[in-house]
Amino acid sequence: xxxxxxxxxxxxxxxxxxxxxxxxxxxxxxxxxxxxxxxxxxxxxxxxxxxxxxxxxxxxxxxxxxxxxxxxxxxxxxxxxxxxxxxxxxxxxxxxxxxxxxxxxxxxxxxxxxxxxxxxxxxxxxxxxxxxxxxxxxxxxxxxxxxxxxxxxxxxxxxxxxxxxxxxxxxxxxxxxxxxxxxxxxxxxxxxxxxxxxxxxxxxxxxxxxxxxxxxxxxxxxxxxxxxxxxxxxxxxxxxxxxxxxxxxxxxxxxxxxxxxxxxxx
Amino acid sequence: xxxxxxxxxxxxxxxxxxxxxxxxxxxxxxxxxxxxxxxxxxxxxxxxxxxxxxxxxxxxxxxxxxxxxxxxxxxxxxxxxxxxxxxxxxxxxxxxxxxxxxxxxxxxxxxxxxxxxxxxxxxxxxxxxxxxxxxxxxxxxxxxxxxxxxxxxxxxxxxxxxxxxxxxxxxxxxxxxxxxxxxxxxxxxxxxxxxxxxxxxxxxxxxxxxxxxxxxxxxxxxxxxxxxxxxxxxxxxxxxxxxxxxxxxxxxxxxxxxxxxxxxxx
Numbered sequence: 001x002x003x004x005x006x007x008x009x010x011x012x013x014x015x016x017x018x019x020x021x022x023x024x025x026x027x028x029x030x031x032x033x034x035x036x037x038x039x040x041x042x043x044x045x046x047x048x049x050x051x052x053x054x055x056x057x058x059x060x061x062x063x064x065x066x067x068x069x070x071x072x073x074x075x076x077x078x079x080x081x082x083x084x085x086x087x088x089x090x091x092x093x094x095x096x097x098x099x100x101x102x103x104x105x106x107x108x109x110x111x112x113x114x115x116x117x118x119x120x121x122x123x124x125x126x127x128x129x130x131x132x133x134x135x136x137x138x139x140x141x142x143x144x145x146x147x148x149x150x151x152x153x154x155x156x157x158x159x160x161x162x163x164x165x166x167x168x169x170x171x172x173x174x175x176x177x178x179x180x181x182x183x184x185x186x187x188x189x190x191x192x193x194x195x196x197x198x199x200x201x202x203x204x205x206x207x208x209x210x211x212x213x214x215x216x217x218x219x220x221x222x223x224x225x226x227x228x229x230x231x232x233x234x235x236x237x238x239x240x241x242x243x244x245x246x247x248x249x250x251x252x253x254x255x256x257x258x259x260x261x262x263x264x265x266x
Numbered sequence: 267x268x269x270x271x272x273x274x275x276x277x278x279x280x281x282x283x284x285x286x287x288x289x290x291x292x293x294x295x296x297x298x299x300x301x302x303x304x305x306x307x308x309x310x311x312x313x314x315x316x317x318x319x320x321x322x323x324x325x326x327x328x329x330x331x332x333x334x335x336x337x338x339x340x341x342x343x344x345x346x347x348x349x350x351x352x353x354x355x356x357x358x359x360x361x362x363x364x365x366x367x368x369x370x371x372x373x374x375x376x377x378x379x380x381x382x383x384x385x386x387x388x389x390x391x392x393x394x395x396x397x398x399x400x401x402x403x404x405x406x407x408x409x410x411x412x413x414x415x416x417x418x419x420x421x422x423x424x425x426x427x428x429x430x431x432x433x434x435x436x437x438x439x440x441x442x443x444x445x446x447x448x449x450x451x452x453x454x455x456x457x458x459x460x461x462x463x464x465x466x467x468x469x470x471x472x473x474x475x476x477x478x479x480x481x482x483x484x485x486x487x488x489x490x491x492x493x494x495x496x497x498x499x500x501x502x503x504x505x506x507x508x509x510x511x512x513x514x515x516x517x518x519x520x521x522x523x524x525x526x527x528x529x530x531x532x
Contacts, residue, residue: 022365058361058368064338064376068331092361094385095324096412099288102324110330119360119385121407125414141387146362148391155423155431162428165421 003114003137004178006086007203010051011226016259017252018052018088018205020232021074022059027237029244035060035070036077038244042236043078045245046252052086052228053078054205075111086228087113088205092141094119100129108136115139117183117205120166124174134177137203142166142195145185145208164194171199181205186214186229193222201226209255210234216255220262231255269380269403270444272352273469276317277492282525283518284318284354284471286498287340288325293503295510301326301336302343304510308502309344311511312518318352318494319344320471341377352494353379354471358407360385366395374402381405383449383471386432390440400443403469408432408461411451411474430460437465447471452480452495459488467492475521476500482521486528497521 001009010016021042023035032038043053055074060067075087089111093103107116115137118127130138143153143163153163160168167182174180181203184192188208195204203226208214210231219229235255239247267275276282287308289301298304309319321340326333341353355377359369373382381403384393396404409419409429419429426434433448440446447469450458454474461470469492474480476497485495501521505513 056361056365056368058359058365058372060368061372061376062368064372065331065334068334072330090361092385093324093358095322095356095358096410099322099324102322102326102328106324106327106330110327119358119387121385121387121418122410122412123414123417123419125417126410126412144362144388144392146388146392148389151389151391151435152387152428152432153389155421155428157421157423157428162418162421162423166418169417 001084002135003086006084006114007051007137009084010086014260015049015051015256016227016229017050017256018054018228018230019046019050019235019252020090020207020230021053021055021236022232023236024059025063027240029240029242031242035067036073039074040077041245042248043081045249047082047085049249049252049256050085052088054088054090054230056090056232072111075113079112086115086137088115088117088137088139089113090117092117092119094122094127096122096126097128100127104129104133108133117141120170124169131174131177131180134179137179137181139181139183139205140166140170140174142170142182143184143188143191145187145212145214149185149188163191164198167195167198171202175202183207185212186219187212189215189218189222192219196223203227206230216258217262220259221266224266229255229259267350268401269352272350272380273317273403275350276352280526281315281317281522282493282495283316283522284320284494284496285312285316285501285518286356286473286496287319287321287502288498289502290325291329293506295506295508297508301333302339305340306343307511308514309347311515313348313351315515315518315522316351318354320354320356320496322356322498338377341379345378352381352403354381354383354403354405355379356383358383358385360388360393362388362392363394366393370395370399374399383407386436390435397440397443397446400445403445403447405447405449405471406432406436406440408436408448409450409454409457411453411478411480415451415454429457430464433461433464437468441468449473451478452485453478455481455484455488458485462489469493472496482524483528486525487532490532495521495525
Protein backbone atom coordinates (compact mmCIF):
# COMPACT_ATOMS: atom_id res chain seq x y z
CA UNK A 1 0.00 0.00 0.00
CA UNK A 2 1.37 3.44 -0.75
CA UNK A 3 2.18 6.06 1.88
CA UNK A 4 -0.91 8.22 1.57
CA UNK A 5 -3.32 5.25 1.51
CA UNK A 6 -1.77 3.86 4.67
CA UNK A 7 -2.04 7.24 6.36
CA UNK A 8 -5.65 7.76 5.34
CA UNK A 9 -6.59 4.28 6.53
CA UNK A 10 -5.12 5.03 9.94
CA UNK A 11 -6.99 8.34 10.11
CA UNK A 12 -10.23 6.51 9.26
CA UNK A 13 -9.49 4.32 12.28
CA UNK A 14 -9.01 7.50 14.37
CA UNK A 15 -5.34 6.81 14.86
CA UNK A 16 -3.07 9.86 14.93
CA UNK A 17 -0.25 8.87 17.27
CA UNK A 18 3.29 8.59 15.94
CA UNK A 19 5.95 7.15 18.21
CA UNK A 20 9.49 8.37 17.79
CA UNK A 21 11.79 5.36 18.12
CA UNK A 22 14.83 7.23 19.38
CA UNK A 23 16.76 4.89 21.67
CA UNK A 24 19.81 5.94 23.66
CA UNK A 25 22.27 3.38 25.02
CA UNK A 26 22.42 4.86 28.53
CA UNK A 27 18.64 4.79 28.84
CA UNK A 28 18.00 1.19 27.83
CA UNK A 29 16.25 -0.73 30.64
CA UNK A 30 18.26 -3.42 32.38
CA UNK A 31 18.18 -6.72 30.49
CA UNK A 32 17.59 -5.06 27.13
CA UNK A 33 20.68 -5.73 25.03
CA UNK A 34 20.31 -3.49 22.02
CA UNK A 35 18.16 -0.93 20.20
CA UNK A 36 16.29 -3.55 18.20
CA UNK A 37 15.22 -5.52 21.28
CA UNK A 38 14.07 -2.27 22.85
CA UNK A 39 12.17 -1.10 19.77
CA UNK A 40 10.58 -4.52 19.25
CA UNK A 41 9.12 -4.46 22.75
CA UNK A 42 7.78 -0.95 22.22
CA UNK A 43 6.30 -1.86 18.83
CA UNK A 44 4.71 -5.06 20.13
CA UNK A 45 3.11 -3.11 22.96
CA UNK A 46 1.85 -0.16 20.92
CA UNK A 47 1.25 -1.39 17.35
CA UNK A 48 -2.53 -1.48 17.75
CA UNK A 49 -2.64 2.14 18.90
CA UNK A 50 -0.47 4.05 16.48
CA UNK A 51 -0.62 5.39 12.95
CA UNK A 52 3.13 5.68 12.51
CA UNK A 53 6.57 4.97 13.89
CA UNK A 54 9.31 7.50 13.35
CA UNK A 55 12.86 6.33 14.01
CA UNK A 56 15.29 9.25 13.96
CA UNK A 57 18.42 8.28 12.07
CA UNK A 58 20.74 10.31 14.32
CA UNK A 59 20.21 8.03 17.32
CA UNK A 60 21.31 5.02 15.27
CA UNK A 61 24.16 6.71 13.41
CA UNK A 62 25.61 7.56 16.83
CA UNK A 63 26.61 3.87 17.04
CA UNK A 64 27.92 3.65 13.48
CA UNK A 65 27.40 0.39 11.60
CA UNK A 66 25.98 -1.35 14.67
CA UNK A 67 23.33 1.33 14.99
CA UNK A 68 22.35 1.18 11.34
CA UNK A 69 21.97 -2.60 11.71
CA UNK A 70 19.59 -2.05 14.61
CA UNK A 71 17.64 0.51 12.60
CA UNK A 72 17.34 -1.85 9.65
CA UNK A 73 16.14 -4.69 11.87
CA UNK A 74 13.62 -2.33 13.44
CA UNK A 75 12.07 -1.08 10.21
CA UNK A 76 12.10 -4.61 8.75
CA UNK A 77 10.28 -5.88 11.83
CA UNK A 78 7.61 -3.18 11.70
CA UNK A 79 7.06 -3.80 8.01
CA UNK A 80 6.60 -7.54 8.53
CA UNK A 81 4.48 -7.37 11.68
CA UNK A 82 2.44 -4.23 10.97
CA UNK A 83 2.61 -3.64 7.21
CA UNK A 84 -0.21 -1.12 7.46
CA UNK A 85 1.62 1.20 9.87
CA UNK A 86 3.47 4.15 8.32
CA UNK A 87 7.23 4.18 8.92
CA UNK A 88 8.76 7.64 8.70
CA UNK A 89 12.53 7.85 8.59
CA UNK A 90 13.26 11.08 10.44
CA UNK A 91 16.52 11.81 8.67
CA UNK A 92 16.15 15.50 7.76
CA UNK A 93 18.13 14.96 4.59
CA UNK A 94 18.48 17.14 1.49
CA UNK A 95 21.32 17.42 -1.01
CA UNK A 96 21.55 18.28 -4.69
CA UNK A 97 19.51 16.13 -7.07
CA UNK A 98 21.72 13.21 -8.04
CA UNK A 99 23.10 12.89 -4.51
CA UNK A 100 19.61 12.53 -3.08
CA UNK A 101 19.32 9.26 -5.03
CA UNK A 102 21.60 7.76 -2.37
CA UNK A 103 19.27 8.86 0.41
CA UNK A 104 16.27 7.55 -1.54
CA UNK A 105 17.93 4.11 -1.64
CA UNK A 106 18.78 4.27 2.06
CA UNK A 107 15.33 5.33 3.22
CA UNK A 108 13.05 3.43 0.87
CA UNK A 109 14.98 0.41 -0.48
CA UNK A 110 17.26 -0.44 2.41
CA UNK A 111 15.05 0.60 5.33
CA UNK A 112 11.60 -0.02 3.76
CA UNK A 113 10.38 3.34 5.05
CA UNK A 114 7.14 4.83 3.78
CA UNK A 115 8.27 8.42 4.21
CA UNK A 116 11.23 10.63 5.01
CA UNK A 117 11.72 14.11 6.50
CA UNK A 118 13.69 16.66 4.42
CA UNK A 119 15.07 20.21 4.66
CA UNK A 120 13.55 22.76 2.24
CA UNK A 121 16.66 24.97 1.82
CA UNK A 122 17.80 23.58 -1.56
CA UNK A 123 14.39 23.96 -3.17
CA UNK A 124 12.06 21.64 -5.06
CA UNK A 125 14.40 20.98 -7.99
CA UNK A 126 16.95 19.34 -5.70
CA UNK A 127 14.33 17.27 -3.92
CA UNK A 128 12.79 15.74 -7.06
CA UNK A 129 14.34 12.28 -6.41
CA UNK A 130 12.20 12.16 -3.26
CA UNK A 131 9.13 13.89 -4.67
CA UNK A 132 9.01 11.62 -7.73
CA UNK A 133 8.61 8.52 -5.58
CA UNK A 134 4.83 8.68 -5.83
CA UNK A 135 4.23 5.82 -3.40
CA UNK A 136 6.46 7.38 -0.75
CA UNK A 137 5.87 10.36 1.53
CA UNK A 138 8.07 13.45 1.87
CA UNK A 139 7.64 15.56 5.01
CA UNK A 140 9.22 18.97 4.46
CA UNK A 141 10.49 20.86 7.52
CA UNK A 142 8.34 23.98 7.80
CA UNK A 143 8.30 25.24 11.39
CA UNK A 144 10.58 23.18 13.60
CA UNK A 145 9.90 22.58 17.29
CA UNK A 146 13.17 23.93 18.72
CA UNK A 147 13.35 27.19 20.75
CA UNK A 148 15.58 28.92 18.18
CA UNK A 149 13.50 27.88 15.14
CA UNK A 150 12.61 31.47 14.31
CA UNK A 151 16.13 32.66 13.46
CA UNK A 152 15.54 32.05 9.76
CA UNK A 153 12.02 30.58 9.73
CA UNK A 154 10.54 33.89 10.88
CA UNK A 155 12.44 36.08 8.42
CA UNK A 156 9.86 38.27 6.68
CA UNK A 157 9.56 38.53 2.93
CA UNK A 158 6.61 40.60 1.66
CA UNK A 159 5.28 40.45 5.23
CA UNK A 160 5.27 36.65 5.13
CA UNK A 161 7.63 34.67 7.37
CA UNK A 162 9.82 32.12 5.62
CA UNK A 163 8.06 29.12 7.20
CA UNK A 164 4.79 30.27 5.60
CA UNK A 165 6.54 30.79 2.26
CA UNK A 166 7.74 27.18 2.54
CA UNK A 167 4.21 26.01 3.33
CA UNK A 168 2.82 27.93 0.34
CA UNK A 169 5.43 26.66 -2.13
CA UNK A 170 5.03 23.10 -0.94
CA UNK A 171 1.24 23.30 -1.06
CA UNK A 172 1.03 24.90 -4.51
CA UNK A 173 4.09 23.62 -6.38
CA UNK A 174 5.67 20.62 -4.71
CA UNK A 175 2.73 18.33 -4.12
CA UNK A 176 1.84 17.26 -7.66
CA UNK A 177 1.85 13.59 -6.63
CA UNK A 178 -0.15 14.11 -3.45
CA UNK A 179 2.69 12.58 -1.43
CA UNK A 180 4.05 15.62 0.41
CA UNK A 181 3.49 16.71 3.99
CA UNK A 182 4.86 19.38 6.32
CA UNK A 183 6.57 19.27 9.70
CA UNK A 184 5.36 21.82 12.26
CA UNK A 185 6.29 21.66 15.94
CA UNK A 186 3.59 21.42 18.62
CA UNK A 187 5.60 24.02 20.50
CA UNK A 188 4.28 26.63 18.03
CA UNK A 189 0.47 26.28 17.95
CA UNK A 190 -0.08 29.75 16.40
CA UNK A 191 2.28 28.92 13.54
CA UNK A 192 0.58 25.54 13.17
CA UNK A 193 -2.77 27.29 12.70
CA UNK A 194 -1.26 29.58 10.04
CA UNK A 195 0.12 26.57 8.18
CA UNK A 196 -3.20 24.75 8.35
CA UNK A 197 -4.88 27.86 6.97
CA UNK A 198 -2.44 27.85 4.03
CA UNK A 199 -3.30 24.24 3.18
CA UNK A 200 -6.48 22.80 4.66
CA UNK A 201 -5.70 19.18 3.93
CA UNK A 202 -1.95 18.57 3.61
CA UNK A 203 -0.65 15.97 6.11
CA UNK A 204 1.17 17.63 9.00
CA UNK A 205 3.68 15.76 11.15
CA UNK A 206 3.82 17.36 14.58
CA UNK A 207 6.68 16.62 16.95
CA UNK A 208 7.22 18.47 20.21
CA UNK A 209 4.52 17.21 22.58
CA UNK A 210 5.68 15.58 25.77
CA UNK A 211 9.31 16.23 26.68
CA UNK A 212 9.46 19.39 24.53
CA UNK A 213 6.32 20.87 26.09
CA UNK A 214 3.74 21.11 23.30
CA UNK A 215 0.08 20.92 24.38
CA UNK A 216 -2.09 18.25 22.74
CA UNK A 217 -5.44 20.02 22.94
CA UNK A 218 -4.06 23.28 21.56
CA UNK A 219 -2.30 21.34 18.80
CA UNK A 220 -5.41 19.48 17.69
CA UNK A 221 -7.46 22.68 17.80
CA UNK A 222 -4.96 24.32 15.42
CA UNK A 223 -4.41 21.46 12.99
CA UNK A 224 -7.97 20.08 12.93
CA UNK A 225 -7.35 17.07 10.66
CA UNK A 226 -4.85 15.05 8.60
CA UNK A 227 -2.06 15.01 11.15
CA UNK A 228 0.31 12.84 13.15
CA UNK A 229 1.28 13.85 16.65
CA UNK A 230 4.68 12.42 17.46
CA UNK A 231 6.14 11.76 20.88
CA UNK A 232 9.46 10.07 21.51
CA UNK A 233 11.05 10.29 24.94
CA UNK A 234 7.71 10.81 26.71
CA UNK A 235 6.56 7.40 25.50
CA UNK A 236 9.60 5.17 25.01
CA UNK A 237 11.31 6.21 28.23
CA UNK A 238 8.14 6.35 30.35
CA UNK A 239 9.74 3.74 32.60
CA UNK A 240 13.28 2.40 32.76
CA UNK A 241 12.23 -0.73 34.62
CA UNK A 242 11.07 -4.11 33.36
CA UNK A 243 7.66 -2.58 32.72
CA UNK A 244 9.00 -0.15 30.09
CA UNK A 245 6.88 -1.57 27.27
CA UNK A 246 3.70 -1.51 29.35
CA UNK A 247 4.53 2.03 30.47
CA UNK A 248 5.10 3.06 26.86
CA UNK A 249 1.75 1.55 25.94
CA UNK A 250 0.05 3.46 28.74
CA UNK A 251 1.61 6.74 27.58
CA UNK A 252 0.73 6.06 23.94
CA UNK A 253 -2.83 5.27 25.00
CA UNK A 254 -3.00 8.46 27.02
CA UNK A 255 -1.86 10.50 24.01
CA UNK A 256 -4.29 8.61 21.75
CA UNK A 257 -7.14 9.39 24.14
CA UNK A 258 -6.16 13.04 24.54
CA UNK A 259 -6.21 13.43 20.78
CA UNK A 260 -9.59 11.70 20.54
CA UNK A 261 -11.07 13.95 23.22
CA UNK A 262 -9.61 17.05 21.60
CA UNK A 263 -11.06 16.06 18.23
CA UNK A 264 -14.46 15.45 19.85
CA UNK A 265 -14.61 19.01 21.16
CA UNK A 266 -13.76 20.69 17.82
CA UNK B 267 45.62 19.13 15.14
CA UNK B 268 42.30 20.95 15.14
CA UNK B 269 40.25 21.67 12.01
CA UNK B 270 41.21 25.29 11.47
CA UNK B 271 44.94 24.68 12.08
CA UNK B 272 44.94 21.87 9.51
CA UNK B 273 43.16 24.06 7.01
CA UNK B 274 45.48 27.01 7.53
CA UNK B 275 48.53 24.78 7.19
CA UNK B 276 47.27 23.52 3.83
CA UNK B 277 46.58 27.06 2.66
CA UNK B 278 50.15 28.01 3.64
CA UNK B 279 51.28 25.18 1.35
CA UNK B 280 49.09 26.65 -1.41
CA UNK B 281 46.74 23.68 -1.37
CA UNK B 282 43.08 24.42 -2.01
CA UNK B 283 41.78 21.30 -3.74
CA UNK B 284 39.12 19.19 -2.05
CA UNK B 285 38.24 15.85 -3.62
CA UNK B 286 34.70 14.59 -3.17
CA UNK B 287 34.90 10.86 -2.49
CA UNK B 288 31.51 9.94 -3.91
CA UNK B 289 31.75 6.44 -5.33
CA UNK B 290 28.93 4.72 -7.22
CA UNK B 291 28.82 0.94 -7.63
CA UNK B 292 28.10 1.01 -11.38
CA UNK B 293 31.05 3.29 -12.01
CA UNK B 294 33.76 1.35 -10.18
CA UNK B 295 36.59 0.37 -12.55
CA UNK B 296 36.95 -3.32 -13.35
CA UNK B 297 38.94 -5.16 -10.69
CA UNK B 298 37.99 -2.73 -7.94
CA UNK B 299 35.86 -4.64 -5.46
CA UNK B 300 34.43 -2.01 -3.18
CA UNK B 301 34.25 1.67 -2.29
CA UNK B 302 37.17 1.49 0.13
CA UNK B 303 39.52 -0.05 -2.42
CA UNK B 304 38.48 2.65 -4.87
CA UNK B 305 38.90 5.49 -2.39
CA UNK B 306 42.24 4.15 -1.17
CA UNK B 307 43.67 4.23 -4.69
CA UNK B 308 42.39 7.77 -5.20
CA UNK B 309 43.78 8.93 -1.85
CA UNK B 310 47.16 7.28 -2.43
CA UNK B 311 47.42 9.00 -5.81
CA UNK B 312 46.29 12.47 -4.72
CA UNK B 313 47.21 12.87 -1.04
CA UNK B 314 50.19 15.11 -1.74
CA UNK B 315 48.06 17.51 -3.79
CA UNK B 316 44.95 18.15 -1.76
CA UNK B 317 43.87 20.13 1.27
CA UNK B 318 40.79 18.05 1.98
CA UNK B 319 38.73 14.98 1.17
CA UNK B 320 34.97 15.21 1.31
CA UNK B 321 33.07 11.92 1.30
CA UNK B 322 29.36 12.51 0.81
CA UNK B 323 27.40 10.30 3.19
CA UNK B 324 24.55 9.70 0.71
CA UNK B 325 26.70 7.59 -1.63
CA UNK B 326 27.59 5.25 1.22
CA UNK B 327 24.15 5.14 2.85
CA UNK B 328 22.83 3.95 -0.52
CA UNK B 329 24.43 0.58 0.32
CA UNK B 330 23.21 0.49 3.93
CA UNK B 331 25.54 -1.05 6.52
CA UNK B 332 28.04 -2.20 3.89
CA UNK B 333 28.37 1.35 2.63
CA UNK B 334 28.87 2.81 6.09
CA UNK B 335 31.60 0.21 6.68
CA UNK B 336 33.35 1.38 3.51
CA UNK B 337 33.00 5.00 4.61
CA UNK B 338 34.46 4.25 8.03
CA UNK B 339 37.40 2.37 6.50
CA UNK B 340 37.98 5.30 4.14
CA UNK B 341 38.05 8.03 6.77
CA UNK B 342 40.14 5.83 9.10
CA UNK B 343 42.64 5.27 6.29
CA UNK B 344 42.95 8.97 5.48
CA UNK B 345 43.40 9.82 9.14
CA UNK B 346 46.20 7.27 9.55
CA UNK B 347 48.03 7.93 6.26
CA UNK B 348 47.50 11.70 5.95
CA UNK B 349 46.64 12.98 9.43
CA UNK B 350 47.22 16.56 8.27
CA UNK B 351 44.54 16.44 5.54
CA UNK B 352 41.11 17.80 6.45
CA UNK B 353 38.27 15.26 6.21
CA UNK B 354 34.87 16.86 5.68
CA UNK B 355 31.83 14.64 6.10
CA UNK B 356 29.40 16.04 3.55
CA UNK B 357 26.28 14.94 5.36
CA UNK B 358 24.11 18.06 5.25
CA UNK B 359 22.65 17.22 8.63
CA UNK B 360 20.69 19.38 11.09
CA UNK B 361 18.11 18.40 13.67
CA UNK B 362 17.01 19.83 17.02
CA UNK B 363 19.71 20.20 19.65
CA UNK B 364 19.81 16.94 21.58
CA UNK B 365 19.30 14.90 18.40
CA UNK B 366 22.33 16.49 16.77
CA UNK B 367 24.44 14.81 19.47
CA UNK B 368 23.93 11.59 17.51
CA UNK B 369 25.27 13.17 14.33
CA UNK B 370 28.22 14.63 16.25
CA UNK B 371 29.12 11.11 17.41
CA UNK B 372 28.74 9.72 13.89
CA UNK B 373 30.80 12.38 12.16
CA UNK B 374 33.52 13.07 14.69
CA UNK B 375 33.85 10.01 16.95
CA UNK B 376 32.94 7.18 14.61
CA UNK B 377 34.25 8.60 11.33
CA UNK B 378 37.12 10.76 12.67
CA UNK B 379 36.02 13.65 10.44
CA UNK B 380 37.43 17.12 10.98
CA UNK B 381 34.32 18.89 9.75
CA UNK B 382 30.70 18.39 8.70
CA UNK B 383 28.27 20.22 6.41
CA UNK B 384 24.93 21.35 7.93
CA UNK B 385 21.65 22.99 6.92
CA UNK B 386 20.94 26.42 8.46
CA UNK B 387 17.11 26.15 8.57
CA UNK B 388 16.79 25.26 12.29
CA UNK B 389 19.00 28.13 13.43
CA UNK B 390 22.08 28.43 15.60
CA UNK B 391 20.47 27.22 18.81
CA UNK B 392 19.77 23.81 17.28
CA UNK B 393 23.27 23.51 15.87
CA UNK B 394 25.11 24.20 19.13
CA UNK B 395 26.20 20.53 19.54
CA UNK B 396 28.21 21.01 16.32
CA UNK B 397 29.32 24.60 16.97
CA UNK B 398 30.56 23.79 20.47
CA UNK B 399 33.06 21.25 19.16
CA UNK B 400 35.82 23.85 19.01
CA UNK B 401 38.32 21.54 17.36
CA UNK B 402 35.89 20.56 14.60
CA UNK B 403 34.64 22.50 11.59
CA UNK B 404 31.03 23.27 10.68
CA UNK B 405 30.31 24.27 7.08
CA UNK B 406 26.86 25.87 6.88
CA UNK B 407 24.98 25.65 3.57
CA UNK B 408 24.66 29.21 2.30
CA UNK B 409 24.23 29.22 -1.48
CA UNK B 410 24.01 25.70 -2.86
CA UNK B 411 25.27 24.74 -6.33
CA UNK B 412 22.04 23.27 -7.74
CA UNK B 413 20.03 25.01 -10.51
CA UNK B 414 16.97 25.49 -8.26
CA UNK B 415 18.92 26.84 -5.29
CA UNK B 416 17.23 30.24 -5.50
CA UNK B 417 13.71 29.07 -4.65
CA UNK B 418 14.19 29.96 -1.00
CA UNK B 419 17.81 31.14 -0.90
CA UNK B 420 16.93 34.21 -3.01
CA UNK B 421 13.86 35.21 -1.03
CA UNK B 422 14.28 38.87 -0.15
CA UNK B 423 13.98 40.22 3.37
CA UNK B 424 14.80 43.93 3.79
CA UNK B 425 16.24 43.78 0.26
CA UNK B 426 18.66 41.05 1.32
CA UNK B 427 18.32 37.53 -0.11
CA UNK B 428 18.12 34.72 2.43
CA UNK B 429 21.53 33.27 1.52
CA UNK B 430 23.14 36.61 2.46
CA UNK B 431 21.16 36.72 5.70
CA UNK B 432 22.56 33.26 6.46
CA UNK B 433 26.10 34.46 5.67
CA UNK B 434 25.64 37.51 7.92
CA UNK B 435 24.23 35.56 10.87
CA UNK B 436 26.92 32.92 10.61
CA UNK B 437 29.66 35.53 10.32
CA UNK B 438 28.46 37.70 13.19
CA UNK B 439 26.78 35.29 15.61
CA UNK B 440 27.66 31.68 14.92
CA UNK B 441 31.42 31.75 14.68
CA UNK B 442 32.45 32.45 18.28
CA UNK B 443 34.88 29.54 18.23
CA UNK B 444 36.37 30.36 14.83
CA UNK B 445 35.39 26.93 13.57
CA UNK B 446 32.58 27.79 11.14
CA UNK B 447 32.63 28.02 7.35
CA UNK B 448 30.11 28.48 4.57
CA UNK B 449 29.20 26.43 1.51
CA UNK B 450 28.73 28.40 -1.72
CA UNK B 451 28.48 26.75 -5.13
CA UNK B 452 30.97 27.61 -7.90
CA UNK B 453 27.93 27.74 -10.20
CA UNK B 454 27.05 31.10 -8.61
CA UNK B 455 30.18 33.31 -8.80
CA UNK B 456 28.23 36.56 -8.26
CA UNK B 457 26.69 35.18 -5.09
CA UNK B 458 30.11 33.91 -4.01
CA UNK B 459 31.50 37.43 -4.32
CA UNK B 460 28.63 38.82 -2.22
CA UNK B 461 29.32 36.24 0.48
CA UNK B 462 33.04 37.00 0.47
CA UNK B 463 32.20 40.69 0.85
CA UNK B 464 30.06 39.88 3.89
CA UNK B 465 32.94 38.03 5.56
CA UNK B 466 36.42 38.63 4.19
CA UNK B 467 38.08 35.69 5.91
CA UNK B 468 35.58 32.94 6.74
CA UNK B 469 36.49 29.59 5.12
CA UNK B 470 34.30 28.88 2.09
CA UNK B 471 33.79 25.37 0.74
CA UNK B 472 33.00 25.57 -2.95
CA UNK B 473 31.50 22.58 -4.77
CA UNK B 474 30.22 22.75 -8.33
CA UNK B 475 33.32 22.97 -10.52
CA UNK B 476 33.80 20.22 -13.09
CA UNK B 477 30.69 18.11 -13.75
CA UNK B 478 28.36 20.88 -12.49
CA UNK B 479 29.94 23.55 -14.69
CA UNK B 480 31.49 26.08 -12.30
CA UNK B 481 34.53 28.00 -13.65
CA UNK B 482 37.72 27.88 -11.57
CA UNK B 483 39.18 31.27 -12.54
CA UNK B 484 35.89 33.09 -11.93
CA UNK B 485 35.53 31.27 -8.61
CA UNK B 486 38.99 32.19 -7.37
CA UNK B 487 38.50 35.79 -8.47
CA UNK B 488 35.33 36.00 -6.39
CA UNK B 489 36.49 34.18 -3.26
CA UNK B 490 40.09 35.49 -3.18
CA UNK B 491 41.32 33.47 -0.16
CA UNK B 492 40.51 30.96 2.57
CA UNK B 493 38.64 28.47 0.41
CA UNK B 494 38.42 24.90 -0.73
CA UNK B 495 37.36 24.09 -4.28
CA UNK B 496 35.75 20.68 -4.37
CA UNK B 497 35.41 18.39 -7.35
CA UNK B 498 34.01 14.88 -7.20
CA UNK B 499 32.98 13.13 -10.42
CA UNK B 500 35.37 15.19 -12.57
CA UNK B 501 38.31 13.77 -10.63
CA UNK B 502 37.36 10.34 -9.28
CA UNK B 503 35.70 9.17 -12.50
CA UNK B 504 38.23 10.76 -14.87
CA UNK B 505 38.88 7.26 -16.22
CA UNK B 506 37.05 3.98 -15.67
CA UNK B 507 40.02 1.92 -16.78
CA UNK B 508 42.93 0.51 -14.79
CA UNK B 509 44.50 3.96 -14.90
CA UNK B 510 41.68 5.54 -12.86
CA UNK B 511 43.95 6.60 -9.98
CA UNK B 512 46.55 8.14 -12.30
CA UNK B 513 43.77 9.88 -14.22
CA UNK B 514 42.32 11.20 -10.96
CA UNK B 515 45.75 12.47 -9.99
CA UNK B 516 46.12 14.23 -13.34
CA UNK B 517 42.71 15.92 -12.93
CA UNK B 518 43.48 16.92 -9.35
CA UNK B 519 46.79 18.34 -10.48
CA UNK B 520 45.06 20.24 -13.26
CA UNK B 521 42.61 21.78 -10.78
CA UNK B 522 45.47 22.54 -8.36
CA UNK B 523 47.38 24.31 -11.12
CA UNK B 524 44.31 26.22 -12.35
CA UNK B 525 43.75 27.51 -8.83
CA UNK B 526 47.43 28.48 -8.51
CA UNK B 527 47.37 30.36 -11.79
CA UNK B 528 44.12 32.10 -10.89
CA UNK B 529 45.54 33.18 -7.54
CA UNK B 530 48.68 34.49 -9.25
CA UNK B 531 46.63 36.83 -11.46
CA UNK B 532 44.58 38.34 -8.60
